[in-house]
Amino acid sequence: MQKLVLLCLIFFSFFAGALGQTQVNSLLCENRINPTCVDISQPLLSWQLSGNRRNIRQSAYELRVSTSSKLLNQGKELTWNSGKVTADQSVHVVYGGSPLSSGKKYFWQVRIWDDKGQASGWSPVAEWQMGLLQPGDWKASWIEPGFIQDSISRPSPLFRKTFQAGKKIQSATAYITARGMYEARINGQRVGDALLTPGWTSYRKRLQYQQYDVTNLLRQGANAIGVTLGVGWYSGYLVWENSKNHFGSRTGLLFQLNIQYTDGTEEVITSDNSWRSSTGSILNSEIYHGETIDARKEKEGWSDPGYDDHAWSGVQLSSDNNKSILIATINEPVRKHEQFKPVRIFTTPAGEKVMDFGQNLVGWVQVQIKGRAGDSIVLQHAEVLDNKGNFYTENLRRAQQKNTYIFKGNGTELFEPHFTFQGFRYVKITGFNGELNPDNFTAFALYSDMPATGDFSCSNQLINQLQHNIQWGQRGNFLDVPTDCPQRDERLGWTGDAQAFFRTAAYNRQVNNFFAKWLKDVAADQRSDGSVPFLVPNVLGDQSMGSAGWSDVATIVPWNMYLAYADKRLLEQQYPSMKAWVEYMHKQSPQDLWNTGFHFGDWLFYHPDDDLDGRAAITDKYLIAQCFYAHSTQLLINAAQVLGKTADIAEYTPLLQRIKAAFLKEYVTPNGRLVSSSQTAYVLALNFDMLPESLREQAALRLVENIKSYNNHLTTGFLGTPYLCHVLSRFGHLDMAYTLLLQDTYPSWLYPVKMGATTIWERWDGEKPDHTFENAGMNSFNHYAYGAIGDWMYRVTAxxxxxxxxxxxxxxxxxxxxxxxxxxxxxxxxxxxxxxxxxxxxxxxxxxxxxxxxxxxxxxxxxxxxxxxxxxxxxxxxxxxxxxxxxxxxxxxxxxxxxxxxxxxxxx
Incomplete structure (x- = not known):
């Protein structure tokens, strides 16, 4: 009977397609395929239409939802049946059924009527599972190791718990988070494939948990849970000067396992004072410095039921048992992606054994090799070789980027890190005297698992390599937060970089959930007066805020997310943050002129004398501030129009006019010349419509003349570069925009390409033509900001x-x-x-x-x-x-x- 039904479905599907019937597919809940850990009371549902004719449009839809896939297909006992809704909306449809319950799984499908009034068949069934919706749904307690922790080396603690499942198991869901990072196992098997969990948020205000279906890992009878912790971003080294413990000094675990038995009963296993704790093979693990693993200290079978843990310590309940800040994970987790084998293994002039993986990437190297007990193999990571061909690490500053593996000596052993990551192309091997075989080493790229969405290619192979570099710069730096760089002692969520690159990012990858999560931290870390930090999560303190072009991330990214994804709900959520930032600038601006406070300016612009840190910027920083003040005010007005906030439109529209009038009075001569004659000054003034229309054409001509005076080269920095070619093409100078795009001598986008770059550089001349380097204090070779040219390539060239x-x-x-x-x-x-x-x-x-x-x-x-x-x-x-x-x-x-x-x- 089942075979007959299947054949009928196949027959119907074939002929429906042949007859031109519209199909419904690619169902998404909260922008994800079959997500777990949904803690939104009214999720957004989306789907796609397909067919073999032109001009397919939807005229109506019907959605139905159930807690049973079988009942759903029968149309019975539905949690929601929308009925036939006459509407063409197929993206971000709001769930409108009965209230959703914590931990429940829901199944849904949709059918549509097309523009000819013809109904489709029901779509394939999709599903989502709710997270824990209320703090009271958490029965677990925060626990910490029961032994005295080494506060210097900080070996990773192990937690363990055994329990009996006395009945046949129908389903089981684990909810896990940590203060630090965690890796969980059940009955010796890893839970999930996410890495660096629970991810990085503003931990004092928002702490993510993950949710896993672990039904297949459990068994009737004896079971064991094992969890390893690392200090991670929570208490590891961050920023500079060996600073650590930014969010707390003690790692901790919160674990809850909800089991449903086939007889209808339930059981909850939680982290409590019955757990045991110890340490194992991870002697230390730091994001900047790497990880040391001593395989001789591994406790074999420690996460299996039969392991003897009588020598382990107990645990202690944390003095802070707060669960009110726990949030479901809405963004894609960090996972392993591309694999690389060494393209060559060589000895440098200095006698170092070095591997070249051919691509500057972010992740780690997995080693599978034999060694004698007590011997070690040390992997140090770097992005480039110096002009003599030697391993170069000065630009890493204090970051060691070193993984050390100590052999147990029992045959081939496999090592890889757990709670760290490195930015590298080259790996130096020390401490190992055997022959280095490329088969024994595999580099894995790690980044947030955002679906790839956009691609670009053209007839110029250097531009194609530039596109490759843009995409790899994004992969390496979109690791749970949008970091500035992934290798030195920084790796922080700089707001200026993120806003400059956003539109390019949203083309390359589906970054909706990635940025939605991060923007909530932007709002969480925003000061009460509306000022926005330089970086998010903020680990620099309340004084490191309010720089033009950086803090404007609060308006620029939400508005551009709306343009990319049409998610009105997110715009509504971020609107208070947008408004607060504009109000902060307003209060800093007597006579509507923002000429106070610290500003980074046009960071790392080109200047022949500038080999330090970009502070000699030739564009007046307050001119830049006024431009971004106007831009953010305009974006706030745009958002208010979408959201129907008429009072705000009436308030901020005249304010915008006054801001632009103040700009003209302060920074523009009567004949239209700017007081700063730099490319960035003209680019920002034109892009943000700071000049009356009568002055724009001559301003664009002055921009072109400036470019010509530098022999057809750009001189812009982080704030001017994203808009440079857009302004040129908008004002009739498409030829000059292409001249800049195709320029291949310094400073230009293609100069690093010709120098062999495989990612975007932080500086236009990170490596000079003689293969010496820029100032090592600030010279990342994987820094995506200048990759913002991708947006112009996609929107103008393609x-x-x-x-x-x-x-x-x-x-x-x-x-x-x-x-x-x-x-x-x-x-x-x-x-x-x-x-x-x-x-x-x-x-x-x-x-x-x-x-x-x-x-x-x-x-x-x-x-x-x-x-x-x-x-x-x-x-x-x-x-x-x-x-x-x-x-x-x-x-x-x-x-x-x-x-x-x-x-x-x-x-x-």
Whole structure:
């Protein structure tokens, strides 16, 4: 019978597709596939449509939800049945059923009616599981080791608990968090594949827990739980000057296991004073300095039921048993990704044994090798070799980036770290006298498991390598928080870097949940007067706040997230933080001029004399501050318009006018010249519309003249660079934008590429042409900020964008603008609606454009030709095609289209 049903389903699915029936797939709850640990009372549900015809649109939908997949398919005992809802919304639909319960699993599916009124079949069943919704749902207690901890070396503590499951188990869910980092095991098997859990948040205000389905790890009868802790970000070394214990000095564990038996009864196993504690093979583990593992001290079988733990210590209940700050994990965890083998093993001129993995990456090296008991192998990590070919670590500052493995001596042994990570391309091996075989070493890339969404390629291979470097800079630095760099004694969530790179980040990867989590920490660490820290989580204190272009992350990222994902709920959540930041600037600005306080300025701009730390910036820092003051105020007005906050619109619109008037009075001469004549000054003034329209064209010309005076090179830093090419192309200087993009001598985006870079550098000349280095005190070779050029490549070269009044790519703009020496470019982007593609080439005097538009969206395609009569689609004139609407202008032709694939050609 089951086989017959399956055959019928296959038969129906085949013929539904053949007949052109719209399909529903790719179901998401809270932007994730079948998530666990949902603690939102009304989750957001999304789905995609697909079919084999053009112009597919949704006219209505029906959602149903149940606690049983079987009953769901029968349409019985539903938690929610929306009924038929006449609406085209297929993204971020709010759950509207009965109240959801802690720990419960819910199953759901959707069907739609298309633009022809034809109903789809029900989608495949998706699911989500709720987290613990109230502090009272936690029955566990915080526990700490019962032995006296070594406060210097700080070996990782082990916790252990055995229990009996006397009945047949139906399901089991574990809820785990730690003060520090944890790695859990049940009956000797690792729980989940997430790394560096529970992740990094502003721990005193927000502490994440993770939720795991561990049904398959348990057994009827004896069971054992084992958990290892590391100091991590909680109490490990952070920032500079060997500073540690920023959030607390004692690691701790909170563990709860909810078991449901087949007879309907439940049991809860919790962390309490019945647990045991000891130490094991991890002698110390620090994020900056690495990890030391002594395999001789490993307690074999310590997380199995039969292990003898009578010599272990007990545990003590923590004096702080607060659970009110516990939050579910909404973002993707850190996981292992790409693997690399050494591309070469060599001896340096200094006699060092070094491995080259060919890619600057973030993660660690797994070693599988034999050694004598008590011998060790030491791995030190670096990004570059010096100009003599020797291992170079000066730019790491105090960070040791060293992993040490001490052999047990019982055959081939496998080592890898647990609670640290390194940024590296090269690894120096010491302490091991045997032959180094590349088969024994594997580098793993670690980063938050955000789905890849965007890609870009073109006819210029140096630009393609630049795109590679941009993506790898993001992978290495999006490790639970958006860090500035992943290798030296820093690795912090600098706000300026994050806001500068956000739009590029949102193209490369689905960063909705990643940034939603981090923005909540931005708001949590925001001072009561509205000032925003330089970095988040804030480990610098309440005085390290309020710098223009850094603190503006509070407005820039939420608004741009709304444009990328159309998540109105997130914009609403962040609105108080946005408003508080604008109010802070307002209070710092007598006569509406912000000319007070500390500002980083156009950090690490190019200047021939600047080999220190960027503090000799030639762009007036208060001019920059005024520009960002206006920009944030504009974004607040934008958000208020979306959210219907009419009183705020009425208040801040005249304020914005006064801010711009104060800028003109203070920084602009009567004939339109800025008091700072730098590229960044003109870029910011033009990008943020600080100048009246009558002065903008001449300002753009002055920008171009400035670029020419530097022999067609940029001079911008962290704040000017993201907008530079956008301003040039917006004001009619596309040719100069391409000249800068394709420039390959210092300072330029392609100079590091030609120097062999595989990631984005912190400085334009981190490595000089003679292979000497910039100031070692600040010279990261994996620092994503200057990768913000990616946004221009995607939105201008490939031409993929979204309309601000229809965000989230509901109404798509396809407007490629060829230039320079490029003859071809392709961009693809996975959105919540499906894939967008824009691929153009110049071929035999023709402009050829292939476009893909996902179902339930529309697009405006701009063709860079003067006459609409010249445009063909799949060999037919567009004027003859009913599903394409042509709109002509003097400079370009636009085509209004629906979903589907299109092949446009036009004579140039």
């Amino acid at each position: 031409g993929i964008d979204t309309k601000e009044d229809a965000p989230g790519y509901r109404q798509i703009i396809i407007r490629p603008r060829p230039g320079g020496s490029l003859t071809q470019a392709t961009g693809t982007l996975q959105t919540y609606y499906g894939q967008i593609k824009s691929s153009w080439q110049l071929q035999n005097g023709q402009f050829v454009l292939d476009v893909e538009i996902p179902a339930n969206t529309t697009a405006t395609v701009y063709m860079p030709v003067k006459s609409g009569n010249a445009i063909m689609e799949s060999g037919k004139a567009v004027s003859e095609q009913k599903d394409i609407r042509l709109v002509s202008s003097d400079k370009e032709q636009s085509l209004e289209i629906g979903s589907g694939k299109y092949h446009f050609t036009a004579a140039q």
